[in-house]
Amino acid sequence: MARILVGVTGGIAAYKACTLVRLLVRAPHDVYPIVTEAAARFVAPETFFALARTTPRRDAYPHLERADLLVVAPLTANTLARLAHGLADDVLTEAALAHDGPVVVAPAMNVRMWQHAATQANAEILRQRGVVFVGPAEGELAEGEVGPGRMAEPEEIAEVVARELAGASPRASSSLAGRRVLVSAGGTREQLDAVRFLGNRSSGSMGVAVAEEARRRGAEVTLLAANLAVPVPTGVTVVETPTAADIEREALARADADVVIMAAAVADYRPAAPETAKRAKDGSSWTVELTPTTDVLAALGANRTDRQVLVGFAAESAGNGLERAREKKVAKSADLIVFNDIGRSDIGFDTAENEVVLVSNGAEQHIAKAPKRRIAAAVLDEVERIMATR
Ligand SMILES: Cc1cc2nc3c(=O)[nH]c(=O)nc-3n(C[C@H](O)[C@H](O)[C@H](O)COP(=O)(O)O)c2cc1C
The missing domain is CATH 3.40.50.1950 (Flavin prenyltransferase-like)
Structure with missing residues (x-):
């Protein structure tokens, strides 16, 4: 194709x-x-x-x-x-x-x-x-x-x-032919009550660009789609995963993919006891207890094979974000962390462009500001480079 x-x-x-x-x-x-x-x-x-x-x-x-x-x-x-x-x-x-x-x-x-x-x-x-x-x-x-x-x-x-x-x-069109690539994209929504949720600003455009590029290179692509604000790409299998629990379940069910790229912004916390009906407005304050969700990248890292290429995204907005991305790569047993600084308004969430640092095995590569398609191509070039060393 x-x-x-x-x-x-x-x-x-x-x-x-x-x-x-x-x-x-x-x-x-x-x-x-x-x-x-x-x-x-x-x-x-x-x-x-x-x-x-x-x-x-x-x-x-x-x-x-x-x-x-x-x-x-x-x-x-x-x-x-x-x-x-x-x-x-x-x-x-x-x-x-x-x-x-x-x-x-x-x-x-x-x-x-x-x-x-x-x-x-x-x-x-x-x-x-x-x-x-x-x-x-x-x-x-x-x-x-x-x-x-x-x-x-x-x-x-x-x-x-x-x-x-x-x-x-x-x-x-064929450098990833025969490879199964799993990509997550978008931002999860965690139920507060029957109509409200805790979400984030991710549109899914970065993950969708990665899925499109992998398909363009001939891979068999499955996209875990969390509330995408952009059209789903053609030629990829789309699995709707609106919540962190959905992403956890569907990602772990496909953990044997050759390449796993977790680009979705998955909630770190969810309401401990979501209300099933719509909470009525009564003028009083509403305190919600949040409980941590499963760290899906870490769970994938714990179960990975040596042949698999595991990629995570790190969106950090303050201070030593790059250092945290380096630590994340080791802690999650990932091969590559794509770090982007979401403290800037011109790149990252909800924008057409991105600028990232690819934190890979022993090497760090700065990818200058570019349309997300180009960033996706750089990520997959690095994935292919890692594959070639296996
Ligand atoms: C009814 C009609 C039919 C036309 N058919 C053609 C055609 O077959 N080939 C052509 O080169 N221009 C044709 N034209 C002229 C083009 O539509 C015109 O040059 C237009 O500016 C082309 O714009 P485009 O480059 O965006 O297609 C036709 C115009 C009309 C009104």
Whole structure:
């Protein structure tokens, strides 16, 4: 399974891109549509997201979505020109500039537009750069003229995509092939009464990025999801674990995974005696006794095998957090602790970016502030490095 960006631009053939998205999803691939404003006049973007079984990214960097391949179908004369000249004036062209893998395009336009010297020169620039063209096919065009300009059939485009993926860097999609990876993400909620809970600010975006990246590298991924505020990634098995007790039970049941990455913010304490009904407001104070929850990372560390790679996250907000992360690594028998300073407002909880220190066996690596996808890639690079030493 590969991650594919499908760009859809503004021509009549946009409706055929629906079939392309379906074929790629069925392959199966993890598809993320990027629909230009002009294309949205022909087919509503929601259609593509529904067919791709995903939702639009709401963070600040939708154009930095990492993918194994970018396919643009249909490709208008306008976007062809923008790609050739490196313009970046919408999410699709920004994503194209940020993408460093194979690019497949299926032009579709009026025959005179296609044959115009400007369009031909632009197409040549893209070909020189290694962009793969499918079509345009000859035939009757939507406006009644005949000639080259029709978009290639979705089946043919899907075949070219498959061929390009097969020839692409194997590392991107298979370095964790055959490995079972367990990831926890989000923040637990501990019941106070029938409607209230004690929670935390974790959105789950960091753990979800790790799960997505592991899947992108070919792993069989199970995600323990604690009240995620971000969409669940496609292609991973999701187990809902809203409370610390749920995470404990489901993580220990899967403790034989090859890689375990505990990124969720799990409550350290839960109300000792949660009320079953909603506590009525009566003006008096309410004292709640909190009791410690099980330390899931320590429990996993106590039961781990030598072959397993065990990773914990340490979110510290004050003082010698890094020192505490080092101690945590030893105390929990973990191979790697990802330390992040949640005292800062620009990184960590509820933000699109993070900056971490990877505290590993004998080595510490500072990963500068970057989108969480990049941080996830750095974490998994380190996991793979540790695996290679086993
Ligand atoms: C009804 C209609 C059909 C169109 N079909 C095409 C087409 O097939 N190919 C093309 O290059 N432009 C076509 N256009 C023009 C594009 O929509 C226009 O150039 C737009 O700016 C492209 O924006 P985009 O690059 O975001 O797709 C069409 C316009 C209209 C109104």
